């Protein structure tokens with residue numbers, strides 16, 4: 001299963017240490033202005049080495065569009081894009097051939113498929129999210145071009161350190177919260193965290209790195225300007241499609257919409273978002289505890305999604321594992337080049353999957369013409 005979507009479909013392909021990775025995007029309507037730069041911009045945000053907290057593997061991740069564009073616009077035919085791997089160091093992984101890494105996918109793939117490309121995690125590598133990001137860059141452009149939809153993500157928690165910037169803390173001005181200043185603040189922080197205690201979080205990660213360990217965290221995603229009516233109950237609900245897209249990203253362990261798990265602790269009177277008419281007779285919510293989704297359908301309020309991301313499984317601290325050839329138990333010290341934390345790098349990937357799910361639902365729902373803009 002390497003394809004997601006029904007009308008707007010992304011097929012992602014490639015492995016960590018293969019020749020290249022990429023995606024085929026089928027179902028993008030014609031006449032969308034699209035350049036390699038639109039995709040490159042998003043890939044650069046995901047690229048290894050963009051910050052202190054990413055793998056030292058040196059990859060330029062330079063994208064080439066192979067098809068689907070004529071005179072700077074989409075033609076409605078499949079858009080194919082490729083990124084060549086240039087910095088594979090496969091011998092770093094030879095010690096993992098028979099000793100699966102705890103917390104990684106090595107053993108699952110080996111047992112299921114038998115013939116497993118263990119180099120860099122093969123198809124289970126974080127590098128495969130290049131495909132998500134190519135598809136997401138096109139989806140983001142489509143949503144922005146047709147509906148001015150903006151999707152941004154930022155870190156709200158690292159380990160057990162809670163940040164002070166999140167959607168609900170900024171509820172007074174949440175409609176205006178996504179501006180150039182905030183985006184620059186997020187992008188210039190190594191953890192993509194706009195909270196005032198981001199430095200404390202940074203020290204927490206550095207300390208884990210010194211101890212050959214890794215950490216996880218929580219990311220919040222906001223989508224603005226999503227029109228009323230997106231989502232198809234009862235098995236194509238907006239919250240269902242978003243969760244499906246997001247939970248298909250490596251290392252994602254939880255998704256919440258709006259108040260999410262916290263809603264279980266609230267009274268009905270605290271959770272319900274009351275209605276009113278604004279000065280232009282538009283229906284509005286007084287609060288947005290539902291995170292923009294009621295009955296599986298967007299209600300016009302910003303989408304608010306929170307995602308839990310686990311610590312990087314490949315750590316160099318000594319762990320116990322098995323040797324599947326010798327049938328023994330061994331100590332394992334993982335070499336190779338790894339992200340000490342996945343959280344900041346996965347943000348563009350999360351934004352991509354939100355954009356892909358929304359594009360697919362909006363084409364199917366008649367918000368975007370399926371053939372031509």
Ligand SMILES: Cc1cc2nc3c(=O)[nH]c(=O)nc-3n(C[C@H](O)[C@H](O)[C@H](O)COP(=O)(O)O)c2cc1C
Nearest residue numbers: 104105124125126250251252313314338339345346
């Ligand atoms: C952007 C990104 C980068 C990642 N980098 C690494 C890494 O450097 N080392 C590692 O062991 N896992 C990394 N992972 C996580 C593994 O891909 C993932 O944990 C593994 O496939 C097992 O899948 P699961 O955690 O979803 O069960 C990364 C994931 C993402 C999304």
